[in-house]
Structures are given as C-alpha cells and as structure tokens.
Amino acid sequence: MRKGTTMLDECIRTPHSASGHTRYTGPERRSVNPPPLTRWLTLMLDEMDHGMLLVTHSGRLRHANEPARRELSLAHRLAVHDQQLRAVHRQESQLLAQALLDARRGRRCLLWLGAHQPGLSVAVVPLPEEAPEGDALVLLVLGRRQPGEALTIDFYARAQGLTDAEARVLRALCSGLGPKQVAHQFDVAVSTVRTQISSIRHKTQTASIRDLMSRVAALPPIRMAMRSLFAH
The missing domain is CATH 3.30.450.20 (PAS domain)
Incomplete structure (x- = not known):
C-alpha cells in the first residue's frame, strides 16, 4: 500500500473496459x-x-x-x-x-x-x-436488477422439501405469473399446476398464493454460491 493511503483508498488498476473505465476489483x-x-x-x-x-x-x-x-x-x-x-x-x-x-x-x-x-x-x-x-x-x-434472487428461491424450495417440478412452479409464481400462465409456459394442464401449488402451500404452511409470495419476498438473500464467480 502506498504511503498516505488507506486500505480502502488503494485502488487496483485493471485493464480498461471498452468504455474506458477502470473495473473495480475490491x-x-x-x-x-x-x-x-x-x-x-x-x-x-x-x-x-x-x-x-x-x-x-x-x-x-x-x-x-x-x-x-x-x-x-x-x-x-x-x-x-x-x-x-x-x-x-x-x-x-x-x-x-x-x-x-x-x-x-x-x-x-x-x-x-x-x-x-x-x-x-x-x-x-x-x-x-x-x-x-x-x-x-x-x-x-x-437497486436490484431482479425482484428476487433465484438462488434464494431454490434454497427455500429445497429447505421446504419441494420437488423439482414444484420448485419450478414456485420460481414462475415469484416472477409474477398466474396459474394459467404457468401452465402455458410449461405446457401442462392448469389442474396440474393448481395441484402443485396446493402441495407447495401445504409444505410451506401458507394459506394462499399471496401469503406464499409474502413469505418468499421476506427471505434473506443466499449469495454464497455466487461469490466465486466474481472473486478477484
């Protein structure tokens, strides 16, 4: 570290991006x-x-x-x-x-x-x-670029014992889709999606889809698995 600078002052210079700006690396x-x-x-x-x-x-x-x-x-x-x-x-x-x-x-x-x-x-x-x-x-x-972290939702799904299909439906619901839209996206019957939603609610002990979405929205972020992608 150079004399007269603090630990947080010491900016590491990396190759410039196309825009001419130095990329910050912590x-x-x-x-x-x-x-x-x-x-x-x-x-x-x-x-x-x-x-x-x-x-x-x-x-x-x-x-x-x-x-x-x-x-x-x-x-x-x-x-x-x-x-x-x-x-x-x-x-x-x-x-x-x-x-x-x-x-x-x-x-x-x-x-x-x-x-x-x-x-x-x-x-x-x-x-x-x-x-x-x-x-x-x-x-x-x-601000966040996405309304929720996919990794957090997946972690929650595993913690609640959801199947892969139920976890997929949960992610779709969290993205703002309704049951009919989820069924159309995954090319399954609406009744199948409603059965999966009922199972999700039972496993998560939530009274409604709104209650389920509120529960997911209040989850803390799970970021550990993502850090290695951006480590210096």
Whole structure:
C-alpha cells in the first residue's frame, strides 16, 4: 500500500473496459492481514442483497461490497476511473455529482440512471459521521436488477422439501405469473399446476398464493454460491 493511503483508498488498476473505465476489483481485499473486524464487516456487507458503495462528496470510492463490485464490473451505469466513481453516460454524471453535493447538505435523494437500458436506481444517503481522514462519506445503495434472487428461491424450495417440478412452479409464481400462465409456459394442464401449488402451500404452511409470495419476498438473500464467480 502506498504511503498516505488507506486500505480502502488503494485502488487496483485493471485493464480498461471498452468504455474506458477502470473495473473495480475490491482493493480492501488486497491488504495483507487486514484487521479481523474489517474482514468480518467486509464479509457481512458482501451478503447484503443490494450493492452498497461508500464514496466521498467528490466521488472518491472508499468501499464497495460484492454486489456493487459486480455492478461496477459490468460498467452499464456506473464505473470507476482513477479511484473516482462515475456514471457511464455523461448526462447522468451531472445527476450523480449534484446528488453527492446535496448529500453534503444532509439531503437524501433517489436517482434513476436509465436513459439507456438497463436502468439502475440509486439511493444517495449522507452519513453523519466523518471518516478518519476528515472526509464525510456518502452511502450509495443500488437497486436490484431482479425482484428476487433465484438462488434464494431454490434454497427455500429445497429447505421446504419441494420437488423439482414444484420448485419450478414456485420460481414462475415469484416472477409474477398466474396459474394459467404457468401452465402455458410449461405446457401442462392448469389442474396440474393448481395441484402443485396446493402441495407447495401445504409444505410451506401458507394459506394462499399471496401469503406464499409474502413469505418468499421476506427471505434473506443466499449469495454464497455466487461469490466465486466474481472473486478477484
């Protein structure tokens, strides 16, 4: 680590993407023998269901959890260049910069970066405490690109003893399909789907499809099996 920088400051430069932005690869994991609490907090944040970034009001990146690193690696809406967080499209960079300035005044806001698909929602949250270096930090919470994690649903299905066919129906219901649409998608009779839904409700001890969907929506994310795909 260079003199005068912190563990989270030390940005690892990787080959530039087609857009010219440096892909962020998690500098906090590059430190040799980080403090135990730092390591545990990093692992904890990586389990969150939303991407989370800590930046200064000028946009200097201090930390990004695993979902945020994955988003940055795609460079669809946000990217990192010379340790600075930037919106990929110029007109959206102005929106992000203004939101960070407003955060200095204690104002929260919700951005939608989506002039070009795929879009991304970003909550900008000012933090009251100052960093050790004297720079106040801003928390950016990224919206999910999908309403639910398939891995979480699959884990729940296995934990409840659902068959493969029932797990498939559960995933379809969670994607917003009704029983008739599920039957059409899988080319089976509606009565078959309704029987499977009844079995799912019995095994999960839920009173209705709405109750089942509420149960699934409240599940914590299961991300462990996905991390190796994005590890540095």
